[in-house]
Amino acid sequence: MQGTTIGFVGLGPMGAPMARNLLGAGFDVALWNRTASKAQAVAGDHPRATVATTPAEAARPVVVAMLPDLPQVRDVVERADGLRAGWRAAGVDDPLLVVMSTVSPVAVREWARDLAADGVRLVDAPVSGGVEGAAAGTLSIMAGGADADVALLGPVFDALGRTVRHLGPVGAGSLTKTCNQVVVGGTLNALAEAVAIAEAGGLDLEAVLDVLGGGLAASQLLTDKARRYLTGDFTHGAACRTQLKDLEFGIAAGRELGVATGATEVARDRYQQMVDRGDAELDHSAVVRVVV
Amino acid sequence: MQGTTIGFVGLGPMGAPMARNLLGAGFDVALWNRTASKAQAVAGDHPRATVATTPAEAARPVVVAMLPDLPQVRDVVERADGLRAGWRAAGVDDPLLVVMSTVSPVAVREWARDLAADGVRLVDAPVSGGVEGAAAGTLSIMAGGADADVALLGPVFDALGRTVRHLGPVGAGSLTKTCNQVVVGGTLNALAEAVAIAEAGGLDLEAVLDVLGGGLAASQLLTDKARRYLTGDFTHGAACRTQLKDLEFGIAAGRELGVATGATEVARDRYQQMVDRGDAELDHSAVVRVVV
Numbered sequence: 201m202q203g204t205t206i207g208f209v210g211l212g213p214m215g216a217p218m219a220r221n222l223l224g225a226g227f228d229v230a231l232w233n234r235t236a237s238k239a240q241a242v243a244g245d246h247p248r249a250t251v252a253t254t255p256a257e258a259a260r261p262v263v264v265a266m267l268p269d270l271p272q273v274r275d276v277v278e279r280a281d282g283l284r285a286g287w288r289a290a291g292v293d294d295p296l297l298v299v300m301s302t303v304s305p306v307a308v309r310e311w312a313r314d315l316a317a318d319g320v321r322l323v324d325a326p327v328s329g330g331v332e333g334a335a336a337g338t339l340s341i342m343a344g345g346a347d348a349d350v351a352l353l354g355p356v357f358d359a360l361g362r363t364v365r366h367l368g369p370v371g372a373g374s375l376t377k378t379c380n381q382v383v384v385g386g387t388l389n390a391l392a393e394a395v396a397i398a399e400a401g402g403l404d405l406e407a408v409l410d411v412l413g414g415g416l417a418a419s420q421l422l423t424d425k426a427r428r429y430l431t432g433d434f435t436h437g438a439a440c441r442t443q444l445k446d447l448e449f450g451i452a453a454g455r456e457l458g459v460a461t462g463a464t465e466v467a468r469d470r471y472q473q474m475v476d477r478g479d480a481e482l483d484h485s486a487v488v489r490v491v492v
Numbered sequence: 493m494q495g496t497t498i499g500f501v502g503l504g505p506m507g508a509p510m511a512r513n514l515l516g517a518g519f520d521v522a523l524w525n526r527t528a529s530k531a532q533a534v535a536g537d538h539p540r541a542t543v544a545t546t547p548a549e550a551a552r553p554v555v556v557a558m559l560p561d562l563p564q565v566r567d568v569v570e571r572a573d574g575l576r577a578g579w580r581a582a583g584v585d586d587p588l589l590v591v592m593s594t595v596s597p598v599a600v601r602e603w604a605r606d607l608a609a610d611g612v613r614l615v616d617a618p619v620s621g622g623v624e625g626a627a628a629g630t631l632s633i634m635a636g637g638a639d640a641d642v643a644l645l646g647p648v649f650d651a652l653g654r655t656v657r658h659l660g661p662v663g664a665g666s667l668t669k670t671c672n673q674v675v676v677g678g679t680l681n682a683l684a685e686a687v688a689i690a691e692a693g694g695l696d697l698e699a700v701l702d703v704l705g706g707g708l709a710a711s712q713l714l715t716d717k718a719r720r721y722l723t724g725d726f727t728h729g730a731a732c733r734t735q736l737k738d739l740e741f742g743i744a745a746g747r748e749l750g751v752a753t754g755a756t757e758v759a760r761d762r763y764q765q766m767v768d769r770g771d772a773e774l775d776h777s778a779v780v781r782v783v784v
Contacts, residue, residue, distance in 0.1 A: 305693070328707045340707055365703050367695055375693045376700050379686035383709035386682020389755040393678065393746065394671035400749035401597070401667045403659055408668050411657050415620045415632055417675035419711035454685065457692035460783040462761075463681040466754040491752040 205230060206356065207263035207283070209255055209276050210301070211238045214327075215266030217335040218300070218360050222264075223248055225359035232258040232276075255279065259286025262296045262356070269445065270303040274311065277320075284320070294319050296349055298356070300341075302326045302377050302442075304449045306456055309371030322370055323349050326377035327361065330438060338362040342380075344372030378453050381446035385467035385484070387421050388443075392470075392488035395429050400492065406430055425485040437483025444471035444480075497522060498648065499555035499575070501547055501568050502593070503530045506619075507558030509627040510592070510652050514556075515540055517651035524550040524568075547571065551578025554588045554648070561737060562595040566603065569612075576612070586611050588641055590648070592633075594618045594669050594734075596741045598748055601663035614662055615641050618669035619653065622730060630654040634672075636664030670745050673738035677759035677776070679713050680735075684762075684780035687721050692784065698722055717777040729775025736763035736772075 205228040208219045215233075219242050222229050231239040232252040243249035252258035255276045263283055265273045277283045277297065287295045297320060299308060305324075312322040323345030333339040339361035343350050350366045357364045367376045394417075398408045409426045412418065428434055447468040454461035473490045474480065497520040500511045507525075511534050514521050523531040524544040535541035544550035547568045555575055557565045569575045569589070579587045589612060591600060597616075604614040615637030625631040631653035635642050642658045649656045659668045686709075690700045701718045704710065720726055739760040746753035765782045766772065 340703060342703055363703070363706055365699055367699055367703075372693075372695055375689070375695060376703055379690050379695075379700055380704050380707065380709045382686040382689065383679075383682045383704060383711075383714075386685065386755065387675075387679045387709070387711065390675045390678020390682070390759075393742070393751060393753050393756055394674045396751040397667070397674065397742065397745050397749055397753075398671050400751050401664075401745065403664055403667060403671075407657055407659055408671055411632060411634055411655070411659075411668055412672050412675060414655055415672065416712050416716070417672045417679070419675075419679065419713075420708050421711075422675075424708070450685070450689065453689050453693065457689055458784065459685060459688040459692050461685050461689075462758040463678065463685055463755055466758055467682075469754075492750065 204228065204262070205260045207232070207252070207258035207260040209233070209258055209263060209265050209283075210267035210272075211242050212266065213331050214334045216242050217331070218264070218266060221337045221359050222356065225355070227356070227359070230258040230260055254281035255283050256281045256286030256289065259283045259290055259292065259295070261292050262298065262353070264298045264300055264356070266300050269301060270299070270307050270311065273299055273301065273303070294321060296321045296323065296352065298353060299324045300327055302381070302446055302449070303374050304452060305371045305374035305378055306452055308374050312370040321346065321349050323353060324370055324373040325353070325357070326373055328377070328380060329361070341365065342367055342373040342376040344368055344370050344374060374449070375453060378446065378449045381443070382450040382461070382464050384421065385443055385447045385450075385471070386463045387419055388425070388485055388487055389463070389467040389470060391422060391425070391485070392491045395488050396491045421485070428483060428485050429488065434482040434486035437485070439481050440471050440474040440484050440486060441480035443484040444468060444475055447471060496520065496554070497552045499524070499544070499550035499552040500558070501525070501550055501555060501575070502558035503534050504558065505623050506626045508534050509623070510556070510558060513629045513651050514648065517647070519648070519651070522550040522552055546573035546578070547575050548573045548578030548581065551575045551582055551584065551587070553584050554590065554645070556590045556592055556648070558592050561593060562591070562599050562603065565591055565593065565595070579612070586613060588613045588615065588644065590645060591616045592619055594673070594738055594741070595666050596744060597663045597666035597670055598744055600666050604662040613638065613641050615645060616662055616665040617645070617649070618665055620669065620672060621653070633657065634659055634665040634668040636660055636666060637662050666741070667745060670738065670741045673735070674742040674753070674756050676713065677735055677739045677742070677763070678755045679711055680717070680777055680779055681755070681759040681762060683714060683717070683777070684783045687780050688783045713777070720775060720777050721780065726774040726778035729777070731773050732763050732766040732776050732778060733772035735776040736760060736767055739763060
């Protein structure tokens with residue numbers, strides 16, 4: 201697939217380094233971003249980069265979307281100067297849209313059904329690994345879609361991530377990411393309660409976290425966030441705003457599938473509180489602030 | 493302290509191997525258990541073991557208690573043929589009681605205050621590591637008490653555990669263990685929701701758990717329990733009954749300290765359901781059964 205052209209829409213903190221990695225891996229990339237300067241910044245004077253002034257101009261046979269959520273992806277497809285118009289104008293019969301944002305597994309599956317009726321194939325392929333993983337090309341990619349489509353995207357995914365998993369039909373990638381976020385949100389909220397109890401009880405928090413990290417309470421989150429709990433510095437990181445959105449997907453999936461999501465709802469309510477009090481951009485571990 | 497005699501009350505699945513390790517480390521141990529045959533089984537024909545027929549007969553200057561919960565410890569101290577009567581009869585002026593069960597941090601602190609008025613010192617030193625850790629002498633020990641008392645117990649703790657932490661005054665050990673159990677219970681409940689969503693959504697659970705284990709959702713619990721989720725075998729392990737008790741301590745501590753414990757309450761309610769439906773003895777990861 202190297203040498204072929206890919207459209208890439210959405211050049212935010214995740215999308216920009218991902219697009220750069222595709223250019224670095226030998227793909228021609230047509231770049232579109234709502235704020236055009238970001239597309240120009242990624243393109244620089246790279247010989248294989250093209251800056252598209254409308255989404256329609258980025259309507260290549262394969263288009264990767266890394267936008268905040270599904271409504272933004274739908275808009276980029278459906279707007280008058282959008283991808284669908286572009287594919288039609290360019291005579292692309294069976295375009296493949298790769299949604300790499302974290303989106304609702306229920307909604308993306310329904311939308312994929314509508315798109316398929318018009319000949320547009322969709323693969324959902326949310327990622328984990330954050331901005332660091334995007335820059336290093338070491339993302340974990342959770343893909344859902346038809347076997348042939350996911351296979352076709354192999355070289356694209358290899359340029360972006362280290363671990364690529366095909367988990368089932370369209371929606372399976374997003375449902376897996378949702379499961380991941382349910383565990384992350386729930387674990388952070390249990391940690392928040394434990395940290396707040398330890399502090400309010402006058403314990404040496406560093407010693408407590410050390411003990412917890414040596415046993416059954418150990419987790420990647422405890423390791424990654426211990427410094428934040430000890431210093432109270434919750435700037436940068438994975439935003440509470442994003443965690444809230446992802447937990448809503450978990451609750452919606454639970455409702456559809458008949459699974460109780462009480463733990464996820466407690467976490468969701470707290471991230472809503474964080475957003476309401478103006479802490480939407482703090483790291484998701486900052487939820488410890490709303491348990492005291 | 494080797495060569496000195498220790499009283500040991502409570503020779504259940506944890507207490508029996510712990511008492512054996514004390515004998516192995518060179519201590520003389522006076523063993524008492526409600527069911528006397530268990531004390532005899534630990535003693536065997538060990539030259540340094542004595543079987544006590546009442547708690548009073550095990551009333552050495554240092555007594556380790558490994559009973560289910562604080563009410564049982566209080567009973568063993570206060571009953572007519574209990575430790576207090578035994579200490580008085582033996583002329584032990586300032587006995588040291590080491591409570592190694594997981595007990596309420598609030599209740600143990602209050603009781604220690606009452607005991608101190610009568611010259612009885614208390615160290616709370618709950619453990620983690622389970623039956624395997626008890627047998628191998630590799631428990632993590634979380635101690636709360638006066639510096640001198642915890643220092644005196646150094647050789648005892650070294651015979652029982654690998655990691656010994658003195659976390660503060662009486663109650664600090666139990667509060668730390670409570671924090672540990674809040675994280676364990678909350679994480680297991682988040683995992684339960686994710687596992688149930690993945691299964692109900694038709695995903696390949698093994699692939700999903702593998703993806704989760706490679707990122708921010710990774711935890712010791714995910715590693716330890718993955719096989720149980722995949723096979724549905726929840727026999728043996730750490731009982732739901734015990735997890736329920738420990739989460740009640742977390743909720744009580746939160747109430748006393750002004751910390752919200754919504755995540756812990758969701759977990760507590762589910763373990764109560766497990767007990768109510770007759771699954772009290774299943775491993776605590778079996779809580780996945782009450783989210784669908």
